Amino acid sequence: MEQYEPDRLSPAQVAAVRRSLRNGRAALTRRSLLRASAGGALAVGGIGALSGCGIPAAGNPQGGVSAEDHSEKEKTVAFSNWTEYMDVDDSGRRHPTLEAFTRRTGIKVTYTEDINDNTEFFGKIKPQLAAGQDTGRDIIVLTDWLAARLIRLGWVQKLDPANLPHAFTNLSAQFRNPDWDPGRAYSYPWQGISTVIAYNKKALDGIEVKTLSDLLDDPKLKGRVGLLTEMRDTIGMTLLDMDKDPAKFTADDYDAATARLQKAVDKGQIRRFTGNDYTADLTKGDLAACLAWAGDIVQLRADNPDIEFLIPDSGYMTSSDNMMVPNKARHKENAERLIDYYFEPQPAAELAAYINFVCPVDGVKDELAKLDEDAANNPLILPDKDMQAKSRAFRSLSSEEETVFEEKFAKLTGA
Amino acid sequence: MTTVTEAPPLAPAPERKPPRRRGRWTPYLLLLPGLLWLVVFFALPVIYQASTSVQTGSLEEGYEVTWHFATYWDALSAYWPQFIRSVLYAASATVLCLLLGYPLAYLIAFRAGRWRNLIMILVIAPFFTSFLIRTLAWKTILADGGPVVGALDALHVLDVTNLLGWTAGDRVLATPLAVVCGLTYNFLPFMILPLYTSLERIDPRLHEAANDLYARPSTTFRRVTFPLSMPGVVSGTLLTFIPATGDYINADLLGSTDTRMVGNVIQTQFLRILDYPTAAALSFLLMAAILFMVTFYIRKSGTEDLV
Numbered sequence: 001m002e003q004y005e006p007d008r009l010s011p012a013q014v015a016a017v018r019r020s021l022r023n024g025r026a027a028l029t030r031r032s033l034l035r036a037s038a039g040g041a042l043a044v045g046g047i048g049a050l051s052g053c054g055i056p057a058a059g060n061p062q063g064g065v066s067a068e069d070h071s072e073k074e075k076t077v078a079f080s081n082w083t084e085y086m087d088v089d090d091s092g093r094r095h096p097t098l099e100a101f102t103r104r105t106g107i108k109v110t111y112t113e114d115i116n117d118n119t120e121f122f123g124k125i126k127p128q129l130a131a132g133q134d135t136g137r138d139i140i141v142l143t144d145w146l147a148a149r150l151i152r153l154g155w156v157q158k159l160d161p162a163n164l165p166h167a168f169t170n171l172s173a174q175f176r177n178p179d180w181d182p183g184r185a186y187s188y189p190w191q192g193i194s195t196v197i198a199y200n201k202k203a204l205d206g207i208e209v210k211t212l213s214d215l216l217d218d219p220k221l222k223g224r225v226g227l228l229t230e231m232r233d234t235i236g237m238t239l240l241d242m243d244k245d246p247a248k249f250t251a252d253d254y255d256a257a258t259a260r261l262q263k264a265v266d267k268g269q270i271r272r273f274t275g276n277d278y279t280a281d282l283t284k285g286d287l288a289a290c291l292a293w294a295g296d297i298v299q300l301r302a303d304n305p306d307i308e309f310l311i312p313d314s315g316y317m318t319s320s321d322n323m324m325v326p327n328k329a330r331h332k333e334n335a336e337r338l339i340d341y342y343f344e345p346q347p348a349a350e351l352a353a354y355i356n357f358v359c360p361v362d363g364v365k366d367e368l369a370k371l372d373e374d375a376a377n378n379p380l381i382l383p384d385k386d387m388q389a390k391s392r393a394f395r396s397l398s399s400e401e402e403t404v405f406e407e408k409f410a411k412l413t414g415a
Numbered sequence: 416m417t418t419v420t421e422a423p424p425l426a427p428a429p430e431r432k433p434p435r436r437r438g439r440w441t442p443y444l445l446l447l448p449g450l451l452w453l454v455v456f457f458a459l460p461v462i463y464q465a466s467t468s469v470q471t472g473s474l475e476e477g478y479e480v481t482w483h484f485a486t487y488w489d490a491l492s493a494y495w496p497q498f499i500r501s502v503l504y505a506a507s508a509t510v511l512c513l514l515l516g517y518p519l520a521y522l523i524a525f526r527a528g529r530w531r532n533l534i535m536i537l538v539i540a541p542f543f544t545s546f547l548i549r550t551l552a553w554k555t556i557l558a559d560g561g562p563v564v565g566a567l568d569a570l571h572v573l574d575v576t577n578l579l580g581w582t583a584g585d586r587v588l589a590t591p592l593a594v595v596c597g598l599t600y601n602f603l604p605f606m607i608l609p610l611y612t613s614l615e616r617i618d619p620r621l622h623e624a625a626n627d628l629y630a631r632p633s634t635t636f637r638r639v640t641f642p643l644s645m646p647g648v649v650s651g652t653l654l655t656f657i658p659a660t661g662d663y664i665n666a667d668l669l670g671s672t673d674t675r676m677v678g679n680v681i682q683t684q685f686l687r688i689l690d691y692p693t694a695a696a697l698s699f700l701l702m703a704a705i706l707f708m709v710t711f712y713i714r715k716s717g718t719e720d721l722v
Contacts, residue, residue, distance in 0.1 A: 057477030414675035
C-alpha cells in the first residue's frame with residue numbers, strides 16, 4: 001500500500017489549494033475541495049494500492065507459540081472473561097474467589113470483563129493473534145466452537161499437565177473428551193452451558209409443550225416462540241427433536257433441520273432469533289416458550305415463579321465456555337495455576353453458587369450444599385445421572401462446513 | 416455596411432507572479448490535521464475494504480486479490496430484498512421524522528419563548544443514555560398486551576396495519592412497524608436540530624411583511640417560511656436517511672426474521688460467516704446506493720450551499 005506523505009499533496013489537491021490562494025478565500029469552497037480530495041483519493045487508491053492489500057493466512061500450522069514465560073518474575077495474570085461470569089461480594093466490586101487465589105499464591109489477577117460476544121471478541125483478538133503478537137491476555141474464555149477454531153488455527157498454547165493436577169482429576173466426565181480437544185490438551189471448561197426449553201406458564205395459559213415440535217407447530221403459539229442465534233444450539237435441538245444425533249449428523253441432516261425450521265419461520269411461528277436478550281421477552285410473556293440457556297433460567301426463576309424449563313425426552317444440548325492461554329501470553333504458568341485453582345471443590349462450589357451455570361467439576365456437591373442447599377440439588381447446576389445421560393454435544397465442524405452451515409443458518413434468520 | 420473594427424491584438428500580458436505572502440505554508444498547515452484524519456480514518460479503510468471486496472480465499476489460507484468482481488453480483492442477487500427493505504424503512508422513518516420534527520422545530524423557533532431552552536434540552540436529553548438502552552426501552556413500551564398495543568388494538572389501528580402488512584396479529588414488536596418506529600425515534604433529534612437552526616434564522620419581520628401584504632398564515636408558511644427552511648429540511652433528511660439506511664440495531668432488537676436490513680446482513684457476513692469479501696462488497700454497494708440517492712436528491716431539491 002502506498003505510504004501517505006503529508007507534504008506531497010496530489011496534483012488535484014495542489015491545484016485546488018493554488019486556486020484558492022489566487023482567487024481569494026471564496027474560491028476554496030467545500031465543493032472544490034471535495035472534488036479535489038476525491039481526485040486525490042482516487043490517485044492514492046489506485047489499482048496498485050488495491051492489489052497490494054490482501055489478508056495473509058491466519059492459521060499457524062506449527063500450533064501454539066509460547067513466549068518467554070515471565071511467571072516467575074511477574075506475579076500477575078491477566079484474565080479476560082464474559083460479563084457477570086464471576087462471583088461478586090456484596091459491595092459489588094470484589095471477587096472473593098479471585099482474592100482467595102491471590103492470598104494463597106501471591107499472584108495478582110487482572111480481571112477484565114471484556115468478552116460480550118464470541119464473534120465480536122474473535123474480531124477483536126484476530127489481528128494480534130494472526131500477526132503472532134501478544135494480546136495482553138493470559139487467559140481467555142470462549143465457547144467451544146470458537147475454542148475449536150482457535151485450536152485449529154494454532155492460536156492457543158498447549159497446557160502443561162504438571163501444573164493442572166486438580167483440573168486433571170476433578171474434571172467431570174461429561175466434559176473430558178470434546179472431539180475438538182481430545183483429553184483437554186489446550187483448554188479447560190470454565191462453565192458448562194445447557195440449552196433447554198423454557199416457557200412462561202402464565203403466557204402459555206394451559207397450552208402444553210413437551211418437545212421442540214410443539215413450539216414449532218402449535219398454531220396457538222404463533223409469533224410467540226423464540227429460538228437462539230447460536231447456530232449450534234438451535235440446530236442441535238432441532239436435530240435432537242428429529243431423532244438425529246448432533247454429534248454425528250451429515251450435511252443432509254443439517255439441511256433437513258434448516259428446512260424444518262424454515263417452515264416454522266415462514267408460518268410466522270417464530271417471533272425472533274435472540275441472543276441473551278430472550279430473558280426480558282420471556283419474563284414479560286412476549287415469548288411464551290423459547291430455547292434458553294439453563295444458567296439464565298436458574299436466575300430468572302428466582303425472580304419470576306412463572307418461568308419453567310423442560311428437558312425434552314430427545315435430550316438437550318450442552319456446550320461449554322473454555323479457558324485457554326493465547327499465543328505469546330507472558331504468564332502461562334500463572335494462568336495454569338489459576339485454571340487449576342477453579343477445579344478445587346471449594347472455589348468451584350463458591351463460583352457455582354453464585355453464577356448458576358453447569359459446574360464442570362466433580363465432587364463439589366458437599367461444598368455447594370454447605371453454601372446453598374437448593375443449588376446443590378438443582379440438576380441445571382450439578383446435572384444428575386438422568387440429566388447427564390440426556391446431554392448431547394454438537395460435533396466440531398471443518399472450516400468449510402462452518403462457513404456453509406453458518407450461511408444457511410443466517411438465511412434462516414433473515415440475513 | 417458595417418465596419419468591423421478589429422480589436423487590436425492584445426499585448427501579451429506581463430507575467431504576473433502571484434504576490435508572495437509571508438504565510439505561504441499556512442493553508443497547508445491548516446489543512447493538515449483534517450487531511451490526516453481523512454486519510455487515516457476514511458481513505459485508508461475505504462481502500463482496504465475496496466481491496467477486500469475483490470479478494471477470494473478463506474480465513475485459514477488467507478485472502479488474495481483476484482479481482483473477483485462476481486462477489487458484487489452474488490451479494491446483490493442474494494440480498495437485494497434487504498437492500499430494498501433498508502431504503503423503504505429509512506425513507507418511511509425520514510418522512511415520519513419530518514412530519515413529527517417540523518412542527519416541533521417550528522414551535523421551538525417561533526412560539527416557545529422562555530421555554531425554548533427547556534424544550535431543546537428535552538429534545539437532546541435522550542442522547543445522554545446509550546442508543547441500545549433507548550431502543551430496548553421500546554420493547555417495554557410496545558410489549559404485547561401492554562397499554563400501547565392494547566390501545567391500538569381497541570382503536571382498530573392494528574386491523575389497518577395488519578392489512579397493510581406492517582404488523583402481524585395483535586402485536587407490534589417483531590414487525591416492520593416496530594422497526595420503523597424505532598428508527599424514527601432514534602433519529603428524530605437529527606431532524607429537529609437542523610430544522611430548528613434554519614427556522615430560527617428566519618427574520619420575523621419577513622412574517623410581518625407577508626402579513627402586511629395580506630398573506631394568510633398558510634400562504635406565509637408556503638411562500639416564506641418553508642422555502643427559507645429548505646436547507647434545514649435537506650440536511651435533516653440527509654442526517655436521518657443516511658444513518659437509518661445502514662442501521663442494524665433497530666432491526667435486530669425490534670424486528671424479526673422478515674425485517675432484517677442490509678446492516679444486519681453485513682454484520683452477519685463479517686462476524687458470523689467470516690465472509691469478508693461479501694461483507695465488503697455489500698458495504699460498497701450500500702455506499703454507492705446512498706451516494707446515488709443523495710446526489711439525486713440534492714440535485715432535485717437544488718440546495719447548493721449544502722455541498
